[in-house]
Structure formats: structure tokens, C-alpha cells
Amino acid sequence: xxxxxxxxxxxxxxxxxxxxxxxxxxxxxxxxxxxxxxxxxxxxxxxxxxxxxxxxxxxxxxxxxxxxxxxxxxxxxxxxxxxxxxxxxxxxxxxxxxxxxxxxxxxxxxxxxxxxxxxxxxxxxxxxxxxxxxxxxxxxxxxxxxxxxxxxxxxxxxxxxxxxxxxxxxxxxxxxxxxxxxxxxxxxxxxxxxxxxxxxxxxxxxxxxxxxxxxxxxxxxxxxxxxxxxxxxxxxxxxxxxxxxxxxxxxxxxxxxxxxxxxxxxxxxxxxxxxxxxxxxxxxxxxxxxxxxxxxxxxxxxxxxxxxxxxxxxxxxxxxxxxxxxxxxxxxxxxxxx
Numbered sequence: 001x002x003x004x005x006x007x008x009x010x011x012x013x014x015x016x017x018x019x020x021x022x023x024x025x026x027x028x029x030x031x032x033x034x035x036x037x038x039x040x041x042x043x044x045x046x047x048x049x050x051x052x053x054x055x056x057x058x059x060x061x062x063x064x065x066x067x068x069x070x071x072x073x074x075x076x077x078x079x080x081x082x083x084x085x086x087x088x089x090x091x092x093x094x095x096x097x098x099x100x101x102x103x104x105x106x107x108x109x110x111x112x113x114x115x116x117x118x119x120x121x122x123x124x125x126x127x128x129x130x131x132x133x134x135x136x137x138x139x140x141x142x143x144x145x146x147x148x149x150x151x152x153x154x155x156x157x158x159x160x161x162x163x164x165x166x167x168x169x170x171x172x173x174x175x176x177x178x179x180x181x182x183x184x185x186x187x188x189x190x191x192x193x194x195x196x197x198x199x200x201x202x203x204x205x206x207x208x209x210x211x212x213x214x215x216x217x218x219x220x221x222x223x224x225x226x227x228x229x230x231x232x233x234x235x236x237x238x239x240x241x242x243x244x245x246x247x248x249x250x251x252x253x254x255x256x257x258x259x260x261x262x263x264x265x266x267x268x269x270x271x272x273x274x275x276x277x278x279x280x281x282x283x284x285x286x287x288x289x290x291x292x293x294x295x296x297x298x299x300x301x302x303x304x305x306x307x308x309x310x311x312x313x314x315x316x317x318x319x320x321x322x323x324x325x326x327x328x329x330x331x332x333x334x335x336x337x338x
Contacts, residue, residue: 004323006231010198012325017177017192018224019331024322029310034303040073041314043212043235044121044148044169046099049073050299051229051314053214055239056102056125058082059263062249065242065291067097072295075235077102077123077150082249089114100150105137109144116145123150127175127183130159135166142167153216155189155196157203160211170212172237173200177217181265181281193218194231201232222301230320239263244285245294252287259287 003024009016031037041051052074054061058081066076077100078084088095089111100121103111115122122141126134129151138149151163152172163171176183176190183189197215204211215233219225225236242248243263253260264282288294311317
């Protein structure tokens with residue numbers, strides 16, 4: 001069996017995603033207990049207990065979710081689709097605990113001024129960061145306001161220098177990888193998430209570009225989060241894993257004697273509510289209880305992985321450089337059987 005480095009994975013002849021690879025422990029671990037492992041990290045000058053960011057989708061992150069994630073040491077980005085943004089700035093008590101909000105290209109200066117006054121992170125929430133209008137908006141915001149700006153999304157690192165030159169502090173990586181995203185099917189655009197992360201990571205390292213990387217899309221479990229960080233992501237954005245929790249916007253629905261909540265892509269008909277080109281699906285996900293339970297499960301899984309890999313910190317996890325490429329049978333062998 002061949003052990004691959006990150007560079008070799010980046011040069012692999014196929015596009016790879018999370019299920020295509022595994023991390024190989026190659027040394028004796030000196031970690032006595034996973035409880036001793038430090039998962040703290042710094043992201044855009046924020047001290048996070050866990051490098052997790054919630055997606056700014058209307059069925060994932062409203063005010064309640066953003067505040068609870070702050071309490072848990074993570075980052076929630078309030079979506080731009082409902083009345084949450086107006087509510088945040090109309091009540092000084094509401095803004096407490098909010099650290100980031102999403103906006104579109106038509107965002108008004110009055111809103112940006114309020115965002116800057118409250119020292120919040122701005123996420124320019126578009127599907128394609130490789131766009132002159134997105135970069136121009138980023139440049140305008142950075143020139144006028146003292147705020148951190150996240151842009152997205154990209155699938156490869158060829159334009160990373162342009163994005164950084166526009167002033168972006170962080171970029172979301174991944175096109176078409178989300179579970180309710182149909183962009184790749186509708187357009188033929190995008191590559192596997194592991195290949196996307198690696199391509200952008202090496203573009204940053206080789207060109208010494210000062211920008212932080214967010215793995216966005218395709219995350220199904222704590223193991224995928226571990227892989228994303230080991231392949232170069234500074235933080236991981238979650239949609240479906242957080243969907244269906246108590247803190248997500250929307251009512252709990254009882255159907256077939258089970259509890260559910262809605263989950264939909266930002267370009268779905270349910271969000272657009274008009275006959276445009278649709279690049280997202282809408283579905284129901286099982287009700288999961290509190291988001292604290294989900295975050296605790298993620299933390300436990302990440303710590304356990306790090307204990308196998310003799311990593312006491314996130315920075316050490318980022319230095320892991322031993323991977324396997326899995327055959328289909330090898331991947332299926334790992335799945336639990338009932």
C-alpha cells in the first residue's frame with residue numbers, strides 16, 4: 001500500500017472527496033486520554049474552542065443558533081434571507097453573542113455601518129467568489145469599514161491571489177459538495193472536496209498568501225472534519241450536520257410518528273420563491289435535539305482522531321502528512337452493518 005503525502009494527494013489523477021481517503025497513524029501516540037487534547041484554534045482573530053462554523057442558510061443559522069454556537073466556542077453566521085439581520089440591529093441586547101452575519105452584493109451602506117460598529121465579521125454570501133462583482137464588493141467593504149470579510153465559494157486555488165488582493169480575510173472552499181446543492185449536476189462545475197481544499201491550500205502556501213481557509217460542504221461526520229483540517233482547512237463549515245437541531249430556524253414537524261425539521265439549499269425554490277434557475281434542494285431531516293449535543297459529538301470524534309494521530313493540538317493535526325486512498329470495497333468495509 002502506498003502512503004500519500006498531501007502534495008501527492010493534490011497531484012492524484014482523480015478528484016478526491018472525503019470518502020476517498022483515510023488518515024494513517026504512523027507513530028506511537030503519547031496521548032493518554034482524548035480529554036487532554038486541546039482543540040482550540042484562532043480564526044479571524046476569534047478564539048474558538050472548536051474550529052466549527054455554521055452555514056449561513058435560512059434553515060441552519062438564525063439568531064438563536066449563532067448565539068448558542070458562540071456559547072459553545074464556535075462561530076455562527078446569521079443568514080441573510082429572513083428578518084434576523086433587522087432584528088439584530090434594532091435591539092442592542094440581540095446583537096450580544098452575534099459574531100458574524102451574511103450579506104448579498106446589494107447590501108446597503110447603512111447595514112454595513114451597523115455591522116462595523118458592532119465589530120462583526122461580514123460574509124459575502126454568494127455561490128461564486130470568482131466573480132468581478134464579488135471582488136469589487138469585498139474591496140469596497142474593506143476600504144470603507146474596519147471589518148473582517150469572508151467570501152465564497154471557490155473550487156480551486158488559481159484565483160486565490162486575486163481574492164486576497166480584494167481584501168478577503170477568509171474564503172469558503174467547495175462548489176457543489178453540499179447535500180442539498182445541485183450546482184455540479186446543473187452546471188457541471190466543481191471537484192471533490194479533498195481535492196478542492198488541497199489545491200487552495202497549496203496555492204496559499206506556495207504563494208505565501210495571507211488568507212484563511214474554510215472547508216464548506218460535504219461534511220457528514222466528525223471524521224470528515226478531521227480530514228478537512230488535516231488537508232489544510234483552518235475551519236470547517238457545517239450545514240446538514242447542524243440542521244434539524246432545536247436552535248435552527250423553523251418549526252418541528254411531526255410526520256409518520258417522527259419529528260423533523262426543514263433543511264434546504266440557499267438556491268432552492270423555497271428560498272428564492274420564484275421561477276429562477278434552481279441549484280438547491282429542499283428536504284426534511286430528523287429532529288436532533290440541542291445543537292450542544294451535536295457539537296459535543298463532533299468534539300469527541302475530533303479528539304479521538306487526534307489521540308490516534310498523536311496530535312495534542314489543531315496545529316499538530318494540520319501537519320499530518322500520511323494518507324491512504326481507499327478502494328470502493330475498502331470504504332464499504334468501514335460502514336457499520338446491522
